[in-house]
Amino acid sequence: FARNPRVNIILLPQNVGKRKAQIAAIRRSSGDLVLNVDSDTILAPDVIAKLVPKMQDPMVGAAMGQLTASNRSDTWLTRLIDMEYWLACNEERAAQAHFGAVMCCCGPCAMYRRSALLSLLDQYESQFFRGKPSDFGEDRHLTILMLKAGFRTEYVPGAIAATVVPDKLGPYLRQQLRWARSTFRDTLLGLRLLPSLDRYLTLDVVGQNLGPLLLALSVLTGLAELALTATVPWWTVLMIVSMTFIRCTVVAFRARQLRFLGFSLHTFINIFLLLPLKAYARH
Numbered sequence: 001f002a003r004n005p006r007v008n009i010i011l012l013p014q015n016v017g018k019r020k021a022q023i024a025a026i027r028r029s030s031g032d033l034v035l036n037v038d039s040d041t042i043l044a045p046d047v048i049a050k051l052v053p054k055m056q057d058p059m060v061g062a063a064m065g066q067l068t069a070s071n072r073s074d075t076w077l078t079r080l081i082d083m084e085y086w087l088a089c090n091e092e093r094a095a096q097a098h099f100g101a102v103m104c105c106c107g108p109c110a111m112y113r114r115s116a117l118l119s120l121l122d123q124y125e126s127q128f129f130r131g132k133p134s135d136f137g138e139d140r141h142l143t144i145l146m147l148k149a150g151f152r153t154e155y156v157p158g159a160i161a162a163t164v165v166p167d168k169l170g171p172y173l174r175q176q177l178r179w180a181r182s183t184f185r186d187t188l189l190g191l192r193l194l195p196s197l198d199r200y201l202t203l204d205v206v207g208q209n210l211g212p213l214l215l216a217l218s219v220l221t222g223l224a225e226l227a228l229t230a231t232v233p234w235w236t237v238l239m240i241v242s243m244t245f246i247r248c249t250v251v252a253f254r255a256r257q258l259r260f261l262g263f264s265l266h267t268f269i270n271i272f273l274l275l276p277l278k279a280y281a282r283h
Helices: 018-027 047-055 076-097 113-126 139-146 169-196 197-229 234-255 258-281
Strands: 033-037 041-043 061-069 109-113 152-163
Touching: 018 033, 018 041, 018 113, 018 139, 033 047, 033 113, 047 061, 047 109, 047 152, 061 076, 061 139, 076 152, 076 169, 076 197, 076 234, 076 258, 109 139, 109 152, 113 139, 139 152, 139 169, 152 234, 169 197, 169 258, 197 234, 197 258
Parallel strands: 061 152
Antiparallel strands: 033 109, 041 152, 061 109
């Protein structure tokens, strides 16, 4: 692309992080629309053609595509993460888009209206976390700023972007820790938006924050019962197993792929690894 006169490659003197690199490129861009793509992401040939029609509405500030794992077949973990991405896109994002407010247009594939971006760059650049300039959760914060400015955010399932996902637990948990901190940090800003959005979004945001808390409480109660009375908390186990089975069955039916029944294994990761990690992320 360096030989293509239509492409301008910007080399910054030092690694200043994704956010400042984005800002440098946006300020030197000239098109009406800006497409953000992560370095480990491969776009389907028709991604731009699928995203642009959504942006024809001047009230749409951003639109994201559907994410898949390009290395899905590498390990059992990458297979689970690929299914996790499908759920996040085709259940959570799709439902939010129905009400015009996708709460996080994911970094690997998101198109923005440049005029809207330019009006938000100062707020975007000056975000701090615990007294230091923030260097994570760029996509979620930028989406919240778009919604706060009065723009809608959309999801386009036909715009497919394949991204590399962690193939080992260590990198996966570090990624989830960053995402959890980003979610908690921007939740307060998101809550202030809710009165101006559809009531469903209030239910969605409250559910996403209360759900893990209630699950953690159930697990702790079950472990306390086991420790204090030496009896197995069968009702707790049965409830978690039932909810997992129902969810995975419904998704397998909707996606028409039996592999989603295997997503039930993610419940163990969620309970024994992600719940403690989310509790740690609050500190």
